[in-house]
Amino acid sequence: MAFFLVFIGIAFIHEQTNESMYKEGLLETTIVPIMIPRLDGDRLSMTVRTEENEKLQVVSYIKEQKYKEQLEQIKPGERCRVKGNLEIPSSATNFYAFDYAEFLYQNKIHWVYNIDGPISCKNTNPSLYYSFQQYRQNQMKKLESLHLEMSSLMIALLFGDRFYFETDVINAYQRLGILHLLAISGLHVGIIVAALFYSMIRIGITRERAQELLLVFLPIYAIFAGAAPPVLRATAMTFIAICFWRFQKKLEPLLSISIVFFLYLMLDPYAIFQLGFQLSFAISFGLILSATWIQSFSTHYFYRLIVVSALCQFLSFPFIVYHFYEQSWFQLPLNLIYIPFISLIVLPFVLASYLLYLILPVITYHLIHFIDPVMLFIHRFLIWIESQLNVYILFGRPSSFVLFALCTIMIYTLVLLERKPHYWIRKLLVVWTVLITFHFINPYLQSHATVTMIDVGQGDSILIEFPYRKAVYLIDTGGTISFPKEEWQIRNSAFEVGEDILVPFLKAKGIRKIDKLILTHGDYDHVGGVEGLLKHIAVDEIIYPVGELDEGEINLFKIWSQHQSNLTFVREGDKWKEGNAYFKVLSPSGDEEGRNERSIVLYLYMERISLLFMGDLEEEGEQKVIENYPQLKADILKVGHHGSKTSTTIPFVSQIEPSLALISAGRNNRFGHPYPKVIETLEEHQVTIYRTDQDGAVEIKLKQGKININQMMQ
DSSP states (O other), X not given: OHHHHHHHHHHHHHHHXXXXXXXXXEEEEEEEEOSOOEEETTEXXXXXXXXXXXXXXXXXXXXXXXXXXXXXXXXXXXXXXEEEEEEOOOOOOSTTOOOHHHHHXXXXXXXXXXXXXXXXXXXXXXXHHHHHHHHHHHHHHHHHTTOSHHHHHHHHHHHOOOTTSOHHHHHHHXXXXXXXXXXXXXXXXXXXXXXXXXXXXXXXXXXXXXXXXHHHHHHHHHHHTTOOHHHHHHHHHHHHHHHHHHTTOOOOHHHHHHHHHHHHHHHOGGGGGOHHHHHHHHHHHHHHHTHHHHHHHOSOHHHHHHHHHHHHHHHHHHHHHHHHSEEETTHHXXXXXXXXXXXXXXXXXXXXXXXXXXXXXXXXXXXXXXXXXXXXXXXXXXXXXXXXXXXXXXXXXXXXXXXXXXXXXXXXXXXXXXSSOTHHHHHHHHHHHHHHXXXXXXXXXOOSEEEEEOOOSSSOOEEEEOGGGSOEEEXXXXXXXXXXXXXXXXXXXXXXXXXXXXXXXXXXTTOOEEEEEEOOOOOHHHHTTHHHHHHHSXXXXXXXXXXXXXXXXXXXXXXHTTSOOEEEEEOTTOEEEETTEEEEEEEOOSOOOSTGGGOOEEEEEETTEEEEEOTTOOHHHHHHHHHHOTTOOOSEEEOGGGGOTTSSOHHHHHHHOOSEEEEOOOTTOTTOOXXXXXXXXXXHTTOEEEEHHHHXXXXXXXXXXXXXXXXXXX
């Protein structure tokens, strides 16, 4: 209780002092990079500190290759004179999405600094900390310059930096549940400290001096290793243990980790929101509390490895499912193979190779080059498993209640592991299973329908969930329009709507399959996310408008055909039912010219509410629809063509008489959508307007004629 009160008090102080002295707009100042700058294609990002000692997140887009070569020389601790604009960080605009503004706030950063123009830096007597950071940066650049598969692995295991991995490789490690093996933790620190200690003893240094030298070494190593939560936890615990060892005092591991946990949160209360902090301490506490039980389970190394791996998976489950929504059932067997491989072979090889590289770089290069094909094969094999085999169980994001209950049961189970009889543990595991099962089936117990306008920027995507989740429809996927780039501009982690917005959103909701993917037409801002979606979510049927396909559409169909989804072309008059919901296609007839005019116009009647989805249909098409269907009305209108001036005319709105209008448009888009005249027309007809550029994602729950609306940005 005392710790809790102290933590609340210190957290309150941090919260009150976490504010900015700057205002939005132009700023010319001197900055000091406090971390290693990141260059990814034509994008520079780095965390800096200003003359007024405030942290900023720098983002700069490079226009010419020669400037990129200059920026690659920036080092931590240098003083740089810059000019740019302070911008408010973007908040999450979709439900369950990563909140960048909140992330920066928890790191005491309030602004994104968009630098416009050259960056002039001088390296003037860096402090000891920055000298270590510069050495770390130089060593990582040397390893990267080897251009080998082992380079990124060596950088990760030596310096705690996973930036240099290919995106596909790091995704495979993460989704398969073995990403922790690329993080520097207690195992790495233990091996290095033990090797140094026994080496010093061998060359004649006394035990006491060796212990004191290790106390000097550990803080320096923490900086070299990236100072991430697992690194700080492991080095701090080792530091405390050596201190007690030096003075011949006994220290219980539980007390050691409790001290580190307390001090860490006192220095940075916001760390409790970091996934790395949560996993590192949860697993460490769990293993310490269950150490006696593990030791009594078996003396055989392999059996203990099974128990420890299973326990780690149990301890990490609530956090992994909350942040990533799914768990790989292949994680346990893969860890049983990969943990010994990394611990007993790769890590010692990396440490020995790096030390040899400092002395004999040419010989070491050939040695690493010899082993490189092995890691290349392993990484390609992991990518194949991740992409081709269905080794995941999708749970969706648990509610706060379920998450709290799972964590409570987890803690109580660890306490009971030290006691007998163990039948209470079996009862708790039954409760754990019931909770997970309840969470798993909860969407299938909801009696209302849900329509969500997803914020995909300048594009369209609408999700329809039927009552009791009897079916799931997705209308369009949005898409990121990209332009040709030179090789130096291409980013390793480029943004893609399908994989970066749609797939995480659907997984967070626990959606494992799309019954119908309705693509209103072939414009990229409506279908560009299809490929990314099909890689991760099964789609039973793709619905597309009838008509002559152009070359761009044919190329898209070739890509989509690689996935096992049925393809159906629809035209005006087609209709079907899904449960008690009624669908009818009002357009196209098949003889229209142009993609927009061939848009699918879809009428839906569900839960005594009528909805009309207009695709990108423009004025001529709207006139045709109301002429063909003079009695057509709709309670909810998805406005056509993002609210452009060529759609949503007065005659059309007058006949449809919607009470609610949905407009999907990107913030500050170059097309000026939605057009002011469209907004004026809707307001004159007393239509309530929701638009993604202002409201973010909009969720509409429908039940028996009642509408309940929840918008992401209030």
